[in-house]
Amino acid sequence: MTSSAPSVPLVGSLAELRRRVADWRARGERIGFVPTMGALHDGHLSLVEEARRRAERVVVSVFVNPTQFAANEDFGRYPRMLEADLDRLARVAADLCYAPAVEEMYPPGFSTGVTVGGPAEADLEDRFRPTHFAGVAVVVAKLLNQAEPDIAVFGEKDYQQLLVIRRMARDLDLRAEIVGAPTLREADGLAMSSRNVYLSDEERRVAPALHRALVAAAGRISAGEPIGHVMGEAREEVATAGFAIDYLEARHALTLARIARRQDGPARLLAAARLGATRLIDNIAVEEAR
Ligand SMILES: Nc1ncnc2c1ncn2[C@@H]1O[C@H](COP(=O)(O)OP(=O)(O)OP(=O)(O)O)[C@@H](O)[C@H]1O
Numbered sequence: 579m580t581s582s583a584p585s586v587p588l589v590g591s592l593a594e595l596r597r598r599v600a601d602w603r604a605r606g607e608r609i610g611f612v613p614t615m616g617a618l619h620d621g622h623l624s625l626v627e628e629a630r631r632r633a634e635r636v637v638v639s640v641f642v643n644p645t646q647f648a649a650n651e652d653f654g655r656y657p658r659m660l661e662a663d664l665d666r667l668a669r670v671a672a673d674l675c676y677a678p679a680v681e682e683m684y685p686p687g688f689s690t691g692v693t694v695g696g697p698a699e700a701d702l703e704d705r706f707r708p709t710h711f712a713g714v715a716v717v718v719a720k721l722l723n724q725a726e727p728d729i730a731v732f733g734e735k736d737y738q739q740l741l742v743i744r745r746m747a748r749d750l751d752l753r754a755e756i757v758g759a760p761t762l763r764e765a766d767g768l769a770m771s772s773r774n775v776y777l778s779d780e781e782r783r784v785a786p787a788l789h790r791a792l793v794a795a796a797g798r799i800s801a802g803e804p805i806g807h808v809m810g811e812a813r814e815e816v817a818t819a820g821f822a823i824d825y826l827e828a829r830h831a832l833t834l835a836r837i838a839r840r841q842d843g844p845a846r847l848l849a850a851a852r853l854g855a856t857r858l859i860d861n862i863a864v865e866e867a868r
């Protein structure tokens with residue numbers, strides 16, 4: 579299907595990205611930036627809309643970053659559909675799509691890394707993807723240096739990633755303000771994700787059980803039930819639905835430190851769990867007691 583909205587310019591070279599951004603900046607326009615790996619869904623588009631509320635121009639990057647995938651992960655089969663992505667970006671009037679080739683981002687001889695600690699060492703995603711945040715940090719640092727936006731929007735769906743990027747931006751004095759945006763969900767509660775296309779029909783039917791368990795647990799903790807007990811039952815419920823759980827934990831929402839009591843919060847419940855070959859992540863805030 580073709581869109582009737584004006585098409586979104588696509589650039590692949592850093593020089594061209596910089597030229598366009600410099601033109602806008604010279605006109606006094608604020609630049610918003612949304613980094614993605616493409617296969618865009620409505621969750622991504624909501625980030626573009628958030629950026630649009632805060633800036634006159636919005637650049638969206640589409641780059642499946644090899645350095646954040648471990649050798650056994652899905653880099654090779656990650657969905658790639660740039661034409662459809664451009665069509666979707668046109669509908670939310672993004673100003674530019676930046677889709678560099680791997681060689682543009684990582685030229686021969688590339689040998690620099692960014693070491694991230696703090697929230698990157700929370701024993702959550704990092705336990706299961708030990709090289710992941712180093713790859714995310716290096717590509718996000720590069721993208722933010724390349725586009726030099728005023729603001730950059732990241733989804734709360736990747737909650738630990740959001741905290742890692744906030745920490746990195748603060749520690750390295752990156753100029754962009756890092757903005758977090760809420761998770762968009764399907765009608766049955768499943769967090770939208772490019773990886774949902776991997777789910778079989780049966781797995782797709784089961785998948786919302788993860789969010790349901792998080793919502794129920796957050797409500798019970800908020801009402802004063804003991805965290806350890808509630809989280810144990812949530813793990814049982816998710817496992818019974820058919821998931822293999824990597825983690826399903828209550829953590830401090832700002833530091834990701836373990837918390838045993840609601841009063842140690844603000845609390846966030848974070849989960850990663852596998853349905854067959856597909857790994858889903860999700861998280862939810864625990865409302866604070868009034
Ligand atoms: N459902 C969603 N709602 C809001 N933001 C989202 C959602 N899903 C992803 N994002 C955000 O979009 C940005 C790009 O994410 P990415 O391209 O990895 O998409 P994804 O759907 O999360 O894919 P994946 O399946 O790889 O996790 C990230 O900041 C991510 O947090």
Ligand SMILES: CC(C)(CO)[C@@H](O)C(=O)[O-]
Nearest residue numbers: 613614615643714717736
């Ligand atoms: C931030 C990001 C675009 C870096 O590759 C990626 O980790 C993602 O899509 O969340």
Ligand code: BAL
Nearest residue numbers: 615646647710736739
């Ligand atoms: N949204 C995070 C990208 C990844 O899983 O590699």
